[in-house]
Amino acid sequence: MAVGELRQDPRRAALLAVRLLPGGARRRLRPFERRVAGRARAAGPVATPSAARVPAPTGRPFRPVPDRVLHLVTNGLPFRHAGYTVRTQKLAEAQLAAGLDPHVVTRIGFPVTAGVLDARPTQYVGGVPQHRLLPPRLPYGQGPALARNAELAARLVERLRPAVLHAASDHGNGRVALALRETFGLPVVYEVRGFLEETWLTQAPGRGRDDETYRARRALETYCMREADLVLTLGEAMKAEIVGRGVPEERVLIAPNAVDDDFLAPPPDGAALRARLGIAADELVVGTVGSLTPLEGIGTLLHAGEELRRRGVPLRLLIVGDGPARPALERLAARLGLDDGTALFTGRVPHSQVREFHAVLDVFAVPRTDERVCHLVTPLKPVEAMASGVPVAASDVAALRELVEPEVSGRLIKAESPHSWADDLEILLYSRKRRAEWGAAARAMVARDRTWKRVAATTREAYRTLGSLDAG
Secondary structure (H helix, E strand, O other), rough: OOHHHHOOOOHHHHHHHHHOHHHHHHOOOOOHHHHHHHHHOOOOOOOOOOHHHOOOOOOOOOOOOOEEEEEEOOOOOOOOHHHHHHHHHHOOOOHHOOOOEEEEEEEOOOOOHHHOOOOEEEEOOEOOOOOOOOOOOOOOOOHHHHHHHHHHHHHHHHHHHHOOOOOOOOOHHHHHHHHHHHOOOOOOEEEOOHHHHHHHHHOOOOOOOOOOOHHHHHHHHHHHHOOEEEOOOOHHHHHHHHHOOOHHHEEEEEOOOOOOOOOOOOOOOOHHHHHHOOOOOOOOOEEOOOOOOOOOHHHHHHHHHHHHHHOOOOHHHEEEEOOOHHHHHHHHHHHHHOOOOOOEEOOOHHHHHHHHOOOOOOOEEEOOOHHHHHHHHHOHHHHHHHHHHEEEEEEOOOHHHOOOOOOOOEEEOOOOOOOHHHHHHHHHEEEEEEEEHHHHHHHHHHHHHHHHHHHHHHHHHHHHHOOOOOOO
């Protein structure tokens, strides 16, 4: 690392200083070294244009295959199951059905870096080829790893000859795509699925928006947005944030989270699953499906459930999914006396079974917190519940206002207020007619505006504006 870079990055300078110490002194500073090394890796490169740029790999010019799309993503099915990977897969499948030729390539090292010892270079998932970049060893540090990522991806690009590069956040994928554009002249679409610097901030107590790591991550994301030929994102609040970072409004299109036709089919009978879960026919069920992280606000739902049980409401809470917050949520449920079966934690279930759990629910809850990232990013899971005809109770934050029309397809409730959640859920649970009407309205909205077929058409038109597709 050059002296100038060390001046811009005090963490790496401190790390180098420790590593130059004699062995005995270095051993005494080992805990400090580990902390600084971890923070240096998390921070990534210094947020300057020169540091953001991934070196262009070598490559030979070629004639692109019309309609062929290469999606650059962080991870994918079947090894990683989350809203991110489901979106990648469903969008690619819908593009395939629409006559495009989508391919997916995951980040360097995946899935081995996720603990899955699978070294197949290509795997077909739902008819879509997923390509892996698995070198004998991974370079140390984000910069060298992304440079190697670009080199390996360039070989794949030469073989596939795509007409467009479609990179999904985070910035690592976007920067690799921009490096490939420099080599091959292909247009780059950057799809902003979240603002990960905002998510990081919620997980870093005591840090603020003037923090060096936050500013570096935000700058790298903004770099990708500004440099891409076109930006896709999930909703109006996200689009406003991107435009606010200096991206012309006409270069930002919305491709919302959506569902396929399976979710719009009549829901299955939930009686068998209710019985298997030990839920009586006269009990009312409020639940959620998704990753269990602090941002999802499941603690608010548990506190509201405790209040509703105290009021005598025959309630069950069904929490489907897994994640880092699950142990703490289970302990909270026990402290609230909900571990008597009132709160059921099922763990993660296959995506193919999600509608079976929807069929058990009377209300789908989205109790997201009041953090800025929750106001910005529109989630996928409530869209799937709405497609199944389940009314949604959601926190009153900007991103969820785009999904839920109050008193038409669901109810918006004050975020992080268990008392408000208890009051509003009680009203909704005791009104079967209202739940049925709101569920039907929710399903109709999704069928009209939020299908993967419709989103695929949006992406197809976006590619065409970039001159990446056949005219037909």
